[in-house]
Amino acid sequence: MPTGVALRDAREQLFDAAERVLLRDGANALTSRAVTTEAGCAKGVLHRHFADFDDFLAELVRDRIARFDDRGATLRARAGSGAVADNLADALTALFESVAVAIVGLVISRDELRARLRTTTPVGIPLLTEASAAIASYLARERELGRIAADADVDALAPTLIGAVHRLVVGGESTPPEHEGVRRVVATVIAGAV
Structure with missing residues (x-):
């Protein structure tokens, strides 16, 4: 029964x-x-x-990565409209309002989970690596449109933005992040490139 x-x-x-x-x-x-x-x-x-609990956790992380991939596509579609800092602040606020900070902590704390995720995220921290790639893609598109300096290193700017906002959130200053605080950090990081 x-x-x-x-x-x-x-x-x-x-x-x-x-x-x-x-x-x-x-x-x-x-x-x-x-x-x-x-x-x-x-x-x-x-x-x-699921085969076992680590399989479940790996699929959970992959599912949450896929959700951010959708947000990344939306961000890239916004290239050429609105202020660059606003677009980035919106995306980063949404990323860190979600369970991303807790997922990152989970991935860091479980060796077997990290090993399983290496098939889809060979380097870096899963979720943050994919978020960084989405932001770099958006910045590259803005550079093509002339809204970011032609010599801007978008591959350096993207993880810098992720790290700065992650620090803002996990530093206890604001959880979830306040949009205006995120925007200030974004504007400071990209000031030399806009």
Whole structure:
């Protein structure tokens, strides 16, 4: 006889439950039992959809990377319109309002998870590496349009922006980040390139 409650889109419900546990209790509290309890389902549900817990976590991170990839495409489409600093501040605020900071902490704290993610993110910190690439792509497009200096090193600017805003958020100054504070940091970083 079946037990528990049937889950619609079990993967997404488990991912959402994992985010809630991660945000509320931190990376050390993120276990398969904590996730399934939060999702209101049997532990076997997670193992029916994923090979093991690290497989689940790797898919969670990849799913969140895909979500940011969509935001990156939206950012690139904004090239040529609005102020460059505003466009970047919007994208970076959205990135760090999400669970990104907690995901980064999770990836850093779990060696096996990092190893599994190397197939899709061979270098750097997953999520931040992809966010940096999206920002560099946007800046390159702005450079093509003449809104960024022709000699601007967008591959250096992008991770600098990510790092500066990440520091703003994890430094305890503002969580989630305040848009105006992010905009000030962005404007300072790109001042020589605009």
